[in-house]
Structures are given as C-alpha cells and as structure tokens.
Amino acid sequence: MKSVGLFVTCLVDLHRPNVGFAAIALLEQAGCSVSVPDSQVCCGQPAYNSGDDVSTKRIAQQVIDAFESFDYVVAPSGSCAAMIKEHYPPLFADDPVWLARAQALASRCHELFSFLVDVLQVKDFSAEFGADVTYHDACSGLRELGVKEQPRTLMSNVQGLMLKEMDDTDVCCGFGGTFCVKYPDISERMVDDKAALVRQSGAEVMLGGDMGCLLNISGRLSRVASDVRVYHLAEVLAGMAAIPAIGEAANTEEQP
Template sequence: MPETSPRVGLFVTCLVDMFRPSIGFATVKLLEDAGCTVEVPELQTCCGQPAYNSGDQADARALALNVIEAFKGFDYVVVPSGSCGGMIVKHYPEFFEPGSTEHDEALDLARRTHEITSFLTRVMKVEKVEAQFPARATYHDSCSGLRELGIRNEPRKLLASVEGVSLREMTDAEVCCGFGGTFCVKYPGISDKMLEKKLRHIEATGADTLIAGDLGCLMNMAGKLKRQGSAIKVRHVAEVLAGDYETPPIAEAE
C-alpha cells in the first residue's frame, strides 16, 4: 500500500447514479478502508460510451473533454465499471491528435484510471477485505473489463476473502451476456439468444447469487432472471466486497 493517502476521484457512472447508488457507496467504503481519500467531482457526466458505440464521435469527444477536466488533479480515478473504465483508458486517447494538449491530457487520465477491483489489488495491494456475505455465488466477466482492462483474477481474489462466499465457476464465464450497451437495442433477437445461453450456464452452477462488475450486464441478466421467476439474486462485486447485503438485490430493488 502507498505510504501516503492517495487522493481518489470516484467516477460514479450513469447507471450507478440513476439506478444503483449503493454501488457507489460500497466503492467509497472499499476505497476508504484501503486508505484512500475519496472525492466525487460534481462536474462529471457520462463517459460518452453510448455515443461512441452509436458512431456519434462529436458528442463522445465533447463528453471525454468534460470528464478529463473534471478529474484533473487526482492521484487516481476509480470506476465501479469495466466498460466505463475501458472507455476512458482505451478510447479517450483515440479522440485526439497525438502531440496535442488534449491527447496528452487523455493519456494522463488513462494512466490514472482503474476499475475498482483492479485498483484495490494492483495499486493498493489489498490482499483481502473484511466483509461477510452469505452466498453460493458465480461470477460473470464483463466484456470490457476482461478484454480492454485485463480484469479476471482480481475480483475472484477479493471475493475469496469474503466470509460466507463460496464461488462456483460457470461455463463460459467470459462470454458476453448479450447486453453490449446499444447492441441489445439494435439487435434484440441476437441479444436475447445470447442471454438465454448465459442464464443456462448460471443456473447450472447451483449458485444462489450472480456477481459481476458492470451494472449494465447485471441489469440485463437480472431482468430476464426475474421474468423467468428465478430465485437467483444479482449483485455488483463492490456491494459484496463491502458486505452490503441489506440493499435488495438488483431487479428486486426496482
């Protein structure tokens, strides 16, 4: 762990802000427990991913500039989302001409930005968390977190330290759930077939709790599980690591 207390800016994400603030509070708890000073800049907005995925480069670029400005001065920026984190780290520098001030600032932000489980394990060197959460759980690897940020072992390592969690790996844990942001809107038929296959793998584990690091994926899977009458509960990894079992599971909270 760093000797001084890092100043961390929390990038909340749109979905967490609008639908699941408990994830943000859990993330703050985890960061403070790790010795960080946490702030939430009011200037922050959407990371621009929906616009980017839809081909709207102009709006995506404008949103990127706003986020870059909002998070100047922080030692680190932490995101409870692999997809928003991937947007900032991998795609922001692509918006600007190499050698320009904007490109340099985008690269600087990218170097300082981390997904929450990655930050705890790689930067803060957290080996375990002090939490209890009774669950026979399975973990879904979101596409962006896994493929853009290389996050796989980090959440599993931390979940293994949570008292009461028994993790059961599902078949094809790394395969897309069918959400893909605007993909599920553009191609609902394909998305639903992907989701059906994912849910069969989840149910085959015998788990009573599904965990992942991206709220978009979680809402997608939780919605169909609820419509099917499944008893499987759905949680964000930050909530489990923080020991927040009082907040109703995703879908049940709607």
C-alpha cells in the first residue's frame, strides 16, 4: 500500500477542514494509507513570494523533514504542491545535502487531482452531485503542474454534475497570496471580472482546487449578492459537499 503524507495547506487547516478530510477519503478510497504529520505549517509561499529566502528555506526544511519518509506527499492545492515541487530545489542550489533531499521530495510531490488521475489512475469515485457547475483553473496548478484535464476527467464521472465552462477560465482571479491585500484595488477589479464570468456561465456552483482562489471568488460572489455556491472539488468527489458552501451560513433549520 502506498503511503501518502497529506500536506493539508494552511488555508484548508484554518478555513475548510472538510477539504482535508475529503482528500483523506479520496486517497484512502484509491488505496493509499494516509498520514498527516503534526509538524506541518505552511509551504512557505508568503515568505518566498516576498523575497525572503532565509525564512523560506527554514520552512522548506521543516516540510522536507516532516514528509520525506512517505512514498508521496500530496496537497489539495496546485499552488502549495508547485511550491514544493518546483521551487524548493532551486532554494538549495548551494547546499548539496539539502538539495538532494529537496529534489527527492519534489519528485514525489503531487497536487491531489493529478495524483489521483495520473499517478493512481483512479478516475471515478462514484460520486453524485446534481448541479450545473463551472470550474476555476488555479494558475499555479495549471501552468506549473499542468493541472487542467484531471479535474475535468474526475468531474465527468460525477453523476448529475453538468459542467458549464466559463470564459477565460485560465485567467487569474486576483488572489495571488499577499497580492490581494497589498494591492486591493487591482485585486478587486480582477476578482470582479472573474465573478462576472462565473455568473455568466449559468452555473449554480463553482468548483476549484485551491482554497486561495475559492476564498477570494466566493467572497466576491457573496459581496455582489450572487447565489452561486463555491466548493473545493475534493468535497464533491468525496460526497462531502452536503455542508454549507464556502462563506455560506449554516442553515440551522435543516440540521437534525
């Protein structure tokens, strides 16, 4: 049985634990044994993207330490997976020992959907989700890891799910990590454009694979009083999308 260390990601840890449990369910259903190391915090992108390589390396070493004993490290985020896979090794260009460790981990690191489809070759989780959905391609997963067809393959096997692609699905939503709070006015225009495209698609639900984009777009959708609901695709695939959508109030009347 393949051992997988789940890199939960800090946004799932804080905002949407359901995505982490959904990822575990999917990986176990696909025949993996899943562990969640205690010492994980963050992949280091806030520091890395701010130009702070010293802090980034310290965090990267922590992640490498925590995950290198597993056959694979999998993250329900293209952005965090790309950080480990693409950006850790060059950080240690001058340090042969850590470089080798970073490269070894990078070669075994995957984004969740591409891991399920490309590595495990599991494409159908017998999920049901009766809704018209549109899908947002997160930039890092799309361009750094080639995550494009895998989520669509997985969605095509969900009973009742009808995919209504929005225009410009490959255009950034304006999240960009710290970008969205450093340049809030520019970010607002970008997420407003994105929210408009989501609404124009005619879908009732928007799905995606990265919590950063999902928090950003759902936050804008609710601000403009749209009733499009937002979930991480893992929640849908694992049959765990019965809870309120991201940013949606718990409907107490429906609770048993």
